[in-house]
Amino acid sequence: xxxxxxxxxxxxxxxxxxxxxxxxxxxxxxxxxxxxxxxxxxxxxxxxxxxxxxxxxxxxxxxxxxxxxxxxxxxxxxxxxxxxxxxxxxxxxxxxxxxxxxxxxxxxxxxxxxxxxxxxxxxxxxxxxxxxxxxxxxxxxxxxxxxxxxxxxxxxxxxxxxxxxxxxxxxxxxxxxxxxxx
Amino acid sequence: xxxxxxxxxxxxxxxxxxxxxxxxxxxxxxxxxxxxxxxxxxxxxxxxxxxxxxxxxxxxxxxxxxxxxxxxxxxxxxxxxxxxxxxxxxxxxxxxxxxxxxxxxxxxxxxxxxxxxxxxxxxxxxxxxxxxxxxxxxxxxxxxxxxxxxxxxxxxxxxxxxxxxxxxxxxxxxxxxxxxxxxxxxxxxxxxxxxxxxxxxxxxxxxxxxxxxxxxxxxxxxxxxxxxxxxxxxxxxxxxxxxxxxxxxxxxxxxxxxxxxxxxxxxxxxxxxxxxxxxxxxxxxxxxxxxxxxxxxxxxxxxxxxxxxxxxxxxxxxxxxxxxxxxxxxxxxxxxxxxxxxxxxxxxxxxxxxxxxxxxxxxxxxxxxxxxxxxxx
Amino acid sequence: xxxxxxxxxxxxxxxxxxxxxxxxxxxxxxxxxxxxxxxxxxxxxxxxxxxxxxxxxxxxxxxxxxxxxxxxxxxxxxxxxxxxxxxxxxxxxxxxxxxxxxxxxxxxxxxxxxxxxxxxxxxxxxxxxxxxxxxxxxxxxxxxxxxxxxxxxxxx
Numbered sequence: 273x274x275x276x277x278x279x280x281x282x283x284x285x286x287x288x289x290x291x292x293x294x295x296x297x298x299x300x301x302x303x304x305x306x307x308x309x310x311x312x313x314x315x316x317x318x319x320x321x322x323x324x325x326x327x328x329x330x331x332x333x334x335x336x337x338x339x340x341x342x343x344x345x346x347x348x349x350x351x352x353x354x355x356x357x358x359x360x361x362x363x364x365x366x367x368x369x370x371x372x373x374x375x376x377x378x379x380x381x382x383x384x385x386x387x388x389x390x391x392x393x394x395x396x397x398x399x400x401x402x403x404x405x406x407x408x409x410x411x412x413x414x415x416x417x418x419x420x421x422x423x424x425x426x427x428x429x430x431x432x433x434x435x436x437x438x439x440x441x442x443x444x445x446x447x448x449x450x451x452x453x454x
Numbered sequence: 455x456x457x458x459x460x461x462x463x464x465x466x467x468x469x470x471x472x473x474x475x476x477x478x479x480x481x482x483x484x485x486x487x488x489x490x491x492x493x494x495x496x497x498x499x500x501x502x503x504x505x506x507x508x509x510x511x512x513x514x515x516x517x518x519x520x521x522x523x524x525x526x527x528x529x530x531x532x533x534x535x536x537x538x539x540x541x542x543x544x545x546x547x548x549x550x551x552x553x554x555x556x557x558x559x560x561x562x563x564x565x566x567x568x569x570x571x572x573x574x575x576x577x578x579x580x581x582x583x584x585x586x587x588x589x590x591x592x593x594x595x596x597x598x599x600x601x602x603x604x605x606x607x608x609x610x611x612x613x614x615x616x617x618x619x620x621x622x623x624x625x626x627x628x629x630x631x632x633x634x635x636x637x638x639x640x641x642x643x644x645x646x647x648x649x650x651x652x653x654x655x656x657x658x659x660x661x662x663x664x665x666x667x668x669x670x671x672x673x674x675x676x677x678x679x680x681x682x683x684x685x686x687x688x689x690x691x692x693x694x695x696x697x698x699x700x701x702x703x704x705x706x707x708x709x710x711x712x713x714x715x716x717x718x719x720x721x722x723x724x725x726x727x728x729x730x731x732x733x734x735x736x737x738x739x740x741x742x743x744x745x746x747x748x749x750x751x752x753x754x755x756x757x758x759x760x761x762x763x764x765x766x767x768x769x770x771x772x773x774x775x776x777x778x779x780x781x782x783x784x785x786x787x788x789x790x791x792x793x794x795x796x797x798x799x800x801x802x803x804x805x806x807x808x809x810x811x812x813x814x815x816x817x818x819x820x821x822x823x824x825x826x827x828x829x830x831x
Numbered sequence: 832x833x834x835x836x837x838x839x840x841x842x843x844x845x846x847x848x849x850x851x852x853x854x855x856x857x858x859x860x861x862x863x864x865x866x867x868x869x870x871x872x873x874x875x876x877x878x879x880x881x882x883x884x885x886x887x888x889x890x891x892x893x894x895x896x897x898x899x900x901x902x903x904x905x906x907x908x909x910x911x912x913x914x915x916x917x918x919x920x921x922x923x924x925x926x927x928x929x930x931x932x933x934x935x936x937x938x939x940x941x942x943x944x945x946x947x948x949x950x951x952x953x954x955x956x957x958x959x960x961x962x963x964x965x966x967x968x969x970x971x972x973x974x975x976x977x978x979x980x981x982x983x984x985x986x987x
Contacts, residue, residue: 318480319480319482320480321486322486322487322509323486323509323531323534323826323827324531324534324615324616324827326486327534327535327615328614328615330597331597331600331601334593334594334597334598334601335594335597335598336597336598336601349481349482351480361509362509362511364508364509364510364511365962366507366508366510366961366962367479367487367508367509369962370478370479370480370508374480396527396528396531397511397512397516398980399516399519399980399981399982400512400515400516400518400519400520400979400980400981400982401511401512401515401516401979402512402515402969402974402976402978402979403510403511403512403960403961403969403978404511404512406978421616422614422615422616424614506959506960507958507959507960507961507962510960510961512969514970515969515970519981519982520982550854550855551854677881677882677906678881678932678933678934679933679934680882680883680884680885680932680934691906693906698909699911762852762853762854763852763853763854764853764854764855765855765856765884765902765911765913766855767884774884776884776885778885778887778900778902780889788889789889789890791885791887791900793884793885793902797937798934798937801933801934801936801937830960
C-alpha cells in the first residue's frame with residue numbers, strides 16, 4: 273500500500289514538475305497523445321448482448337457497418353480481457369447483479385456505453401413494469417449514452433467515435449482510476 | 455440476493471469426481487441471457503438445469519394498462535428477429551375477438567411481410583448455428599442476406615428491426631412503387647444464397663459429424679413437453695398452424711410442410727433450410743395475386759372490444775405464438791397471456807442433454823434456438 | 832368432433848361441468864376438486880388431448896377468486912378445448928397436473944411465482960422469473976411496489 277501510494281504520488285507530481293521545466297509542457301502533451309492514441313484505436317468490447325439492441329450491435333460487426341476499421345475487431349468473451357461494455361438491452365434486477373459483477377471484474381481503464389433506450393432510462397418499459405431497472409446508470413457508471421430503439425449500427429459507430437474523443441482528452445495521472453481512496 | 459439456486463445446489467449430492475459449473479448469463483454461445491447449471495463428470499454432462507428470468511420485463515402487466523392500439527410496439531420486442539410475425543399474431547387475435555374484417559390488399563401485404571421476415575430469421579439461425587460450432591463465415595453470410603431483406607423493410611416502414619408496421623384493421627403504410635420490382639430481383643438472389651449456405655453447412659462433413667445423432671427427441675417426448683415449430687416437426691409430427699388451424703389467407707397458397715423422422719440437431723437444421731424454400735414459393739404466389747385497394751379497415755381510433763375471451767395462434771419461425779385475451783368491454787385488455795414458443799421448447803433441453811459432451815450441448819442449444827426475450831416475456 | 836358431441840362426452844362423466852362463453856372453441860368449467868380427474872380423462876381414449884398449449888391464471892378481484900385456464904389440442908381429432916376452474920384468491924391450493932403433462936411444470940411454476948397459487952404434488956415449486964429472494968406476487972391486481980410507476984396520461 274505504501275509503495276502504491278508512492279508510485280501514484282510520483283505519477284501525479286510529474287506533470288506539475290514538467291510545467292515548470294522549459295519545453296516541458298509539449299513533452300507532457302506528446303506523451304499523453306501517444307498514450308491515448310494507442311488506447312483509443314484498440315478498444316475491445318465485451319461479448320455481451322442482452323436484448324434487441326444486441327442484434328444491431330452484431331450488425332455493426334458484420335460486413336456492411338464494419339466495426340473492425342475502428343480497431344474494435346476482437347470481441348472478448350472474458351471480462352478480464354475487455355475494455356468496454358456495451359450494455360445493449362433491458363436490464364432488470366436479476367441480470368443487474370451479474371452486470372455489477374462483470375463490471376467489477378474488468379481491468380482498468382474501462383468504459384461503458386449505454387446503448388438503446390432501455391439501458392439509458394428504462395425505455396418503453398419505464399411505466400408499469402415491476403422488474404426493469406430504470407436506466408443502467410443506477411448500477412454502473414456510464415460514459416456515453418446512445419438513444420434509439422434500437423439505434424442504427426451507424427449510431428453505435430458514432431457513439432464509439434464519441435468515446436474515442438473522450439479518451440483523447442484524458443491525461444496520465446489525472447484519471448478517475450488514479451484517485452487515491454483515503 | 456440469492457441468485458445461486460441454493461436449493462438445487464444443496465440437493466445435488468455430488469459423487470466423487472463430479473462438479474457444478476455455470477454456463478452463465480454472459481456467454482458467447484448461449485443466445486442471449488440464458489443460464490444453465492451443469493453437473494459435470496469430466497467432460498460429460500450428468501444433468502442440466504436451465505435458469506430463466508434474466509430478461510423478464512413484465513409485458514403482461516404492461517398490457518393491462520395500455521390500449522389495444524398502444525400495445526402493438528411491445529409485441530415487436532417479444533421475439534426481436536421476427537417482429538412482423540409477432541405483429542401479425544397480435545393483430546389477428548384482436549381482430550378475431552372484435553369481429554373486424556380487413557381489406558384484401560392488406561391481407562396480401564401482411565403475408566408478404568411475414569414470409570420475408572421468416573426467411574430472414576431462418577437464414578440468421580443458420581448463421582448462429584455455424585458460429586456456435588466455430589465457423590465464422592455462415593454468420594457473416596447470414597447478416598449479409600438479412601441486410602438485403604432489411605433494405606426492403608426500410609423502404610416500406612422506415613425501421614430496421616422493430617417495425618411496428620401492422621395495425622389492428624390492416625397495415626399502416628402502403629407499399630412504395632419500387633417494392634415489387636425490388637422483391638422480384640431479390641427472389642432469385644435468395645434462392646442462390648440458400649444453396650450457398652447449404653453447401654457451406656449442410657453438406658459439410660464436419661457439421662454433419664457434430665450434429666448427427668445429437669439430442670434425439672422422440673415423438674412422444676416432443677408432444678408431452680408441448681414443443682412446437684421445428685422441434686415438433688423434426689420428430690415426425692406433421693403440424694403447422696398455417697395449414698391445420700389456418701389464419702389470414704394462407705389457404706390460398708400452395709406450399710408444403712417439411713417433416714423429418716429422427717429428431718436430432720441435423721434434422722432441425724434441415725427443416726429450417728427447407729422452410730426457406732417454401733416461404734419463397736409463397737412469396738412468388740402472393741406477388742402475382744396481390745390486388746389494388748385499401749390498406750386499412752374502418753376502425754375507430756379508440757377501439758373498444760366487446761366482452762369475451764379467446765385464444766388465437768399463428769406460426770412464428772420458432773413455433774406457435776398465441777395470445778389469450780380476456781376483454782371486459784373497455785378499450786384495455788383485462789388479461790393478456792402470451793404463449794411463447796421458446797418457453798415450452800427450452801423445457802426439453804434438460805431431458806435430452808444427459809450424457810452429452812459440453813461441446814455437443816452447445817450444438818444442442820443452437821439447434822433448439824430459444825430466444826430469452828420470448829422465454830421470459 | 833363437434834363442440835356438442837365433445838360437451839356431451841364430458842358431461843356424461845362429470846355432471847358439474849358447465850359450458851362457458853368462448854369465441855374460439857369449447858370451454859368448460861369444473862370444480863377445483865375434479866380438475867385432476869377431468870384432465871386424466873381428457874388425455875386418454877377416446878378424446879386423446881395429448882398436447883397442452885399453456886396454463887395460466889386470471890385475477891378476478893371483485894369475486895375474490897382466481898380463475899385457472901388450461902388449453903389443450905388433440906392431434907388425432909384436430910379439436911381444441913379450454914378448461915377453467917376457480918380457486919380462492921388468498922392461498923389457493925389446487926392439484927398439479929405434472930404427472931400427465933410434463934410441460935405443466937414450468938407453467939405452474941410461473942403461476943406460483945406471479946400469482947401465488949400453490950400446486951400440490953409439484954416436484955419443484957420455486958420461483959422462475961423473479962429473483963430468488965423476492966417477496967410478493969407481481970401479477971396480482973393489488974400489487975404495489977415503489978418500482979412500479981403507473982402510466983396516467985390525460986388522453987388515455
